[in-house]
Amino acid sequence: MRIYKECLHCGKELKGRTDKKFCDPQCKSGYQYQKEKQNPERFYNKVDNQLKLNRKILKEFNKGGKVTVRAEVLNESGFNSNFFTHYWKNSKGDVYLFAYEYGFLKRTENTVEKYILIQWQDYMEK
Template sequence: MFANRKCPICGSPVKGRSDKRFCSTKCKSINQYENRGKTEGFYLKVDRQLRINRKLLKKYNRSGYTTIRKSELIGEGFDPKFFTHYWKNKKGDVYLFVYEYGFLGKKANDKEKFVLVMWQDYMEG
């Protein structure tokens, strides 16, 4: 009755329940892995980089406010293009945040640096 069904991965006949789509668990797994790569690849890349950024900001900002050379942070895998939100102070400086850890790019003595800060309650408003 269902002999015409073919596995979309390998083309083998599919036997069993009428709603079964794959001939084996191996083909089902291959399909899930391939589809995951297409649909979640971008999400996984962004999420991975956000976790790396947060870890590095936390590592170098134990006091709540510090300055570090930009090259040092980037050398460890930090990517300033990945952040969760921003905050603009009264001077017009825009701090980029990765969750509760923020950074601001500055140039001092011809060296590019990041000012690292922690999210504060007054930043809400």
């Protein structure tokens, strides 16, 4: 005697093994995707995603090694200065925050907020 059930994703009638839940790998993948999509994003994933986005944005805008960019331009791209991986303090006392190998320092010049963007250098390890 064979038991017929329905696919958990598409609802088609299943034939074959009695413990079968999906009609094909695509339905299994689609079901798992929908199920995960309903779960709230985990804190770790939010932080990791923002760090990756910050790095991507800093890399995109820092083509010259050291660049100054208006804060509003970075912020409109999705940049969030509250997320960084480490920091470096230069000899002047300025603290650069880094998203992996790309760093930034917030400055205000004539009431305009700007970021000075740099890239990690070997001499910064000391």
